[in-house]
Amino acid sequence: AQSVTQLDSHVSVSEGTPVLLRCNYSSSYSPSLFWYVQHPNKGLQLLLKYTSAATLVKGINGFEAEFKKSETSFHLTKPSAHMSDAAEYFCVVISSSNTGKLIFGQGTTLQVKP
Amino acid sequence: EPEVTQTPSHQVTQMGQEVILRCVPISNHLYFYWYRQILGQKVEFLVSFYNNEISEKSEIFDDQFSVERPDGSNFTLKIRSTKLEDSAMYFCASNAQGGLIGELFFGEGSRLTVL
Numbered sequence: 001a002q003s004v005t006q007l008d009s010h011v012s013v014s015e016g017t018p019v020l021l022r023c024n025y026s027s028s029y030s031p032s033l034f035w036y037v038q039h040p041n042k043g044l045q046l047l048l049k050y051t052s053a054a055t056l057v058k059g060i061n062g063f064e065a066e067f068k069k070s071e072t073s074f075h076l077t078k079p080s081a082h083m084s085d086a087a088e089y090f091c092v093v094i095s096s097s098n099t100g101k102l103i104f105g106q107g108t109t110l111q112v113k114p
Numbered sequence: 115e116p117e118v119t120q121t122p123s124h125q126v127t128q129m130g131q132e133v134i135l136r137c138v139p140i141s142n143h144l145y146f147y148w149y150r151q152i153l154g155q156k157v158e159f160l161v162s163f164y165n166n167e168i169s170e171k172s173e174i175f176d177d178q179f180s181v182e183r184p185d186g187s188n189f190t191l192k193i194r195s196t197k198l199e200d201s202a203m204y205f206c207a208s209n210a211q212g213g214l215i216g217e218l219f220f221g222e223g224s225r226l227t228v229l
Contacts, residue, residue, distance in 0.1 A: 034217075036220075041222075042222055043118075043205065043220045043221050043222035043223055044157070044205060044207075044220040045220070046217055046218075046219075049217060090156075090157065095159075097170055099145070099162040099164070099169045099170040100145050100147070100162060100209055100211070100218065101147070101159050101162055101170055102147075102149075102157075102159065102218060103159070104156045104157040104158070105156065106155075106156045107156055107157075
């Protein structure tokens with residue numbers, strides 16, 4: 001069965017410094033992986049997705065993620081944090097059931113300090 | 115930009131009451147979903163719906179829950195007799211492709227509070 005594990009429940013960075021949110025996945029086949037962001041009192045917005053094309057995926061708002069099969073990781077990065085990046089971030093994998101069902105990680109809260 | 119819309123944004127109900135949460139998916143999408151997020155916990159899958167029938171449901175989605183698409187546009191989640199533990203944010207989502215690569219578009223959620 002597919003699963004994702006987000007290694008940090010809370011990450012705090014200063015504005016202008018790099019962001020790293022860690023995610024490991026477990027899958028019996030090459031998975032489709034996503035990062036979603038949830039700002040306070042808002043819905044879930046897709047940041048980026050990996051679907052077995054390029055292993056380095058670029059998303060919105062300057063975020064990117066690299067799929068590393070050898071490490072079963074899909075970490076999310078951004079070179080320079082902005083105050084507006086403060087939100088909850090979810091690493092997500094598609095289930096093998098072929099219904100489009102998503103399996104979410106526990107989430108990482110990103111705090112950005114001025 | 116097309117979006118998934120949900121109503122109500124917040125509903126407070128008494129335990130044992132019936133609740134209907136409504137969603138209008140993106141118009142050309144064919145696959146529909148409900149997820150929920152209990153406060154402080156991760157987002158959990160409830161049910162997927164395609165071609166007017168449930169394609170998959172989780173263990174959470176017991177006989178107290180039902181979904182339907184009554185008029186070809188709205189997609190509803192009904193909870194027949196709410197329990198305290200049903201208090202959560204409920205998200206509707208839709209996508210055009212389903213399967214293993216489809217991107218889900220989420221609504222902003224309906225917060226349900228059961229007293």
